[in-house]
Amino acid sequence: MVKRTIQIFGRIRPTKKNTAVYSVDNEESAGGTLEFVVPRDLADGFVNNKRERYKFRFQKVFDQAVKQEDIFENIAKPVADSVLDGYNGTIFAYGQTGSGKTFTITGGPERYSDRGIIPRTLSYLYERFSQDSSTVYTTHISYLEIYNEMGYDLLDSQHEASRLEDLPKVMIMEDPDQNIHLRNLSLQQSANEEEALNLLFLGDTNRMIAETPMNQASTRSHCIFTVHLCRREPGSATVRRSKLHLVDLAGSDRVSKTGLNGQLLTEAKFINLSLHYLEQVIIALSEKNRSHIPYRNSMLTSVLRDGLGGNCMTTMIATMAVDNWNIDESISTCRFAQRVALIKNEAILNEELDPALMITRLKREVVLLKEELAMVTGEQRNDQLTAEEIQKLEGLVQAFLAVPDPDVTLSLGPDMRKIQHCFSLLKMMILDKQGGRNSCGDGKESPAAKARVEEIQDDSQVAKLKEMLKQRDNEISILVKMLKKEKTKAQDAAAQLANITNSQGDARVSTMKNEGRMDSISDLGGRAIRHIKRGPQMSMGKQEAFESFVRDHEDHLTIEDNKNILKQRSTEARRLGEQLNEARSRITELKKQLEMRRRQRAAHGVTENHAEEAEELDPLEENLCKHIEQEKVAYKKTIGRLKGLRTEIEHLQLLLERAKVKLQKDFQKWWTQEASSLQESESRATHRGHTGSPSGTSQPSSPGAPGICASGLSSTLRASPSDQDPNTDALLSSAQDLRCVTPRSIPPVAAVAAWQNMDVTVTDSTSSSEWRPLSTTTISSSSIPLTGDQQADADILAFVRARQNLLSRIGPPQ
Numbered sequence: 070m071v072k073r074t075i076q077i078f079g080r081i082r083p084t085k086k087n088t089a090v091y092s093v094d095n096e097e098s099a100g101g102t103l104e105f106v107v108p109r110d111l112a113d114g115f116v117n118n119k120r121e122r123y124k125f126r127f128q129k130v131f132d133q134a135v136k137q138e139d140i141f142e143n144i145a146k147p148v149a150d151s152v153l154d155g156y157n158g159t160i161f162a163y164g165q166t167g168s169g170k171t172f173t174i175t176g177g178p179e180r181y182s183d184r185g186i187i188p189r190t191l192s193y194l195y196e197r198f199s200q201d202s203s204t205v206y207t208t209h210i211s212y213l214e215i216y217n218e219m220g221y222d223l224l225d226s227q228h229e230a231s232r233l234e235d236l237p238k239v240m241i242m243e244d245p246d247q248n249i250h251l252r253n254l255s256l257q258q259s260a261n262e263e264e265a266l267n268l269l270f271l272g273d274t275n276r277m278i279a280e281t282p283m284n285q286a287s288t289r290s291h292c293i294f295t296v297h298l299c300r301r302e303p304g305s306a307t308v309r310r311s312k313l314h315l316v317d318l319a320g321s322d323r324v325s326k327t328g329l330n331g332q333l334l335t336e337a338k339f340i341n342l343s344l345h346y347l348e349q350v351i352i353a354l355s356e357k358n359r360s361h362i363p364y365r366n367s368m369l370t371s372v373l374r375d376g377l378g379g380n381c382m383t384t385m386i387a388t389m390a391v392d393n394w395n396i397d398e399s400i401s402t403c404r405f406a407q408r409v410a411l412i413k414n415e416a417i418l419n420e421e422l423d424p425a426l427m428i429t430r431l432k433r434e435v436v437l438l439k440e441e442l443a444m445v446t447g448e449q450r451n452d453q454l455t456a457e458e459i460q461k462l463e464g465l466v467q468a469f470l471a472v473p474d475p476d477v478t479l480s481l482g483p484d485m486r487k488i489q490h491c492f493s494l495l496k497m498m499i500l501d502k503q504g505g506r507n508s509c510g511d512g513k514e515s516p517a518a519k520a521r522v523e524e525i526q527d528d529s530q531v532a533k534l535k536e537m538l539k540q541r542d543n544e545i546s547i548l549v550k551m552l553k554k555e556k557t558k559a560q561d562a563a564a565q566l567a568n569i570t571n572s573q574g575d576a577r578v579s580t581m582k583n584e585g586r587m588d589s590i591s592d593l594g595g596r597a598i599r600h601i602k603r604g605p606q607m608s609m610g611k612q613e614a615f616e617s618f619v620r621d622h623e624d625h626l627t628i629e630d631n632k633n634i635l636k637q638r639s640t641e642a643r644r645l646g647e648q649l650n651e652a653r654s655r656i657t658e659l660k661k662q663l664e665m666r667r668r669q670r671a672a673h674g675v676t677e678n679h680a681e682e683a684e685e686l687d688p689l690e691e692n693l694c695k696h697i698e699q700e701k702v703a704y705k706k707t708i709g710r711l712k713g714l715r716t717e718i719e720h721l722q723l724l725l726e727r728a729k730v731k732l733q734k735d736f737q738k739w740w741t742q743e744a745s746s747l748q749e750s751e752s753r754a755t756h757r758g759h760t761g762s763p764s765g766t767s768q769p770s771s772p773g774a775p776g777i778c779a780s781g782l783s784s785t786l787r788a789s790p791s792d793q794d795p796n797t798d799a800l801l802s803s804a805q806d807l808r809c810v811t812p813r814s815i816p817p818v819a820a821v822a823a824w825q826n827m828d829v830t831v832t833d834s835t836s837s838s839e840w841r842p843l844s845t846t847t848i849s850s851s852s853i854p855l856t857g858d859q860q861a862d863a864d865i866l867a868f869v870r871a872r873q874n875l876l877s878r879i880g881p882p883q
């Protein structure tokens with residue numbers, strides 16, 4: 070058992086201006102101190118206008134310039150080490166909103182070097198697993214978000230979460246021994262670093278997507294990323310199970326300061342309530358002789374129960390901002406940390422007997438005892454050894470011979486068949502080695518020995534061939550299955566491509582023909598292919614808007630930078646891969662040369678009777694060995710670099726993927742806003758039209774639009790409040806195209822309606838007050854360019870009907 074108080078560390082977020090006076094002092098032995106100096110005039114009722122100096126003690130304080138790497142080395146690595154040893158670990162970040170909790174725990178979204186504690190810890194754990202090949206490690210991951218006292222599983226890949234409520238809800242259960250269980254929280258196995266990082270990415274993406282402007286969940290929720298580790302020593306019936314919780318708490322800002330109201334106030338109360346309960350638990354734990362600790366008051370404290378005053382090595386990171394206006398919050402964060410530092414935990418080694426391993430062990434014992442019994446009672450088995458048994462025995466003999474230690478024994482159990490077979494194998498090997506010397510005096514092998522050797526060789530050969538045949542059969546059936554699957558996929562893709570090219574092409578071709586823009590038609594196929602590659606969600610008009618949006622997005626430069634770095638790293642990885650292949654061939658070649666040289670020398674020694682010469686060191690041989698060693702060192706170095714590059718490439722890919730999701734989300738938000746604002750101005754213009762304002766004037770693009778071509782996008786938007794449906798978008802893009810060839814004087818709505826073959830009378834082409842929909846029910850679908858896809862066509866017709874209804878509601882002008 071390890072008794073230890075919760076370790077507290079301070080981290081100060083970089084700030085550019087208006088910094089409060091503070092000082093950090095880290096001493097090797099006494100830990101670190103952080104001191105704030107708050108002048109009386111600045112305090113001004115903020116914190117305390119009596120005291121000027123506030124001094125707090127931490128294990129260590131990390132000032133603004135400290136890198137993520139140092140945070141990992143000093144804070145997370147020791148905890149990860151104890152988790153590897155079988156103890157539970159928790160690291161939680163506490164601080165006000167924007168003080169750098171997420172940056173510390175997960176990392177920044179832009180640079181590889183900004184990776185936070187989670188990705189670095191995963192990297193470290195898998196590296197340690199690979200160094201300890203004798204132990205079997207199994208890793209599972211869970212990712213829980215707690216928002217308004219409700220738990221959500223962030224690793225759900227089944228549902229497309231667009232709101233937090235779409236994610237599976239997690240319930241807290243308690244068993245009779247008062248152990249906490251989280252029902253509905255999935256545990257995903259991750260075999261390697263890549264899989265673990267993908268899970269982190271999935272969770273973060275779910276977190277980001279589920280967030281809406283009304284529910285800034287990332288700021289107002291608690292997130293707990295947990296690594297569940299199981300470690301098995303070879304031959305041992307015990308397993309060690311440990312858990313590592315990496316916790317990003319909600320902002321600890323005081324409600325009075327945030328000035329919230331309505332829904333946000335309710336959320337803030339919930340968050341403050343759960344942080345308040347956390348504080349209560351911490352106060353109760355830091356007080357002596359408290360029998361009741363109120364863990365059950367909130368979901369957060371229930372989940373973190375072990376980490377707080379229980380079986381766990383726990384570390385807290387107090388994140389702080391030192392801008393003048395944040396100083397009171399930073400001081401209260403420090404005060405909280407001081408209380409946390411009083412809590413004592415008792416971490417125990419989580420070792421238990423593995424029932425499965427116990428069963429296997431007992432079964433093996435039963436077999437041995439049975440065999441021993443058979444030997445004692447003289448009841449020997451006389452059935453043939455199976456091919457598998459023969460193969461196993463060969464392996465045992467090889468392993469036995471490979472170890473020069475004379476104390477090592479060949480343990481075969483009391484089965485005489487196995488003992489005899491191993492003797493035969495050994496005899497065969499000796500005969501083989503002795504070659505001509507083990508013959509019947511005349512230099513030839515005795516026929517009996519030869520026959521026996523051949524028999525044994527045949528047996529093992531047949532067994533090997535049978536095994537190979539089985540493997541090949543398996544491979545063939547897998548390949549056949551894959552081929553079938555690929556064929557079906559190719560057929561589907563071809564059909565989909567044909568469909569999309571036809572439907573989108575048809576819609577555009579007619580308008581392009583009208584405009585004489587036939588050269589663009591040939592481009593349609595290519596665009597359709599790009600469209601499919603990007604996903605079937607966007608119409609071409611929207612796609613163009615998206616491309617423009619991406620170009621003007623604030624993250625564009627970072628994304629481009631990351632793309633370039635990714636390209637460079639991929640090129641370097643390819644080059645290193647080639648180097649590795651070359652080094653491998655060189656090593657093989659050198660080994661061949663060495664082998665040949667050794668044979669030549671051995672042959673020379675035998676034929677010329679120069680046995681002593683053969684024993685001497687050969688300079689050429691020595692040189693070859695040296696060369697091989699050098700190549701091996703270079704090979705290992707390249708492998709190390711390649712491994713590092715692989716991690717960096719995977720991380721960059723995830724960053725890019727995350728940036729893509731963010732862009733799509735931002736675009737979707739912007740698109741919806743633009744659509745509704747354009748619709749509003751459209752209806753305003755219509756009303757103005759009713760009162761005699763000039764008609765058909767094109768609407769200005771929204772000021773928020775980042776440089777999108779007004780004629781292409783805003784016209785599509787004008788008619789497209791429902792942007793979810795690609796067919797509607799395509800339809801509206803086509804409507805816009807038609808508008809381009811419609812006389813300017815015809816109002817846009819009339820143009821769309823005309824294209825839709827609705828009965829619209831334009832009695833005076835210069836006055837918008839003269840147009841009106843005649844019929845609200847007649848829709849001649851014959852002239853609507855339908856796609857042939859039932860769902861898409863139903864959507865198109867529904868859209869046309871909705872538009873017609875809208876027009877009818879506007880009604881004829883007075």
Ligand SMILES: Nc1ncnc2c1ncn2[C@@H]1O[C@H](COP(=O)(O)OP(=O)(O)OP(=O)(O)O)[C@@H](O)[C@H]1O
Pocket residue numbers: 081082083164165166167168169170171172173177178287288289318319320388
């Ligand atoms: N040490 C740091 N170095 C560079 N940038 C940082 C650092 N800490 C925080 N930031 C930046 O400051 C901003 C706010 O940080 P972050 O989102 O991590 O705060 P938070 O405490 O998690 O806030 P919230 O409570 O809203 O989740 C981010 O843009 C982040 O990249």
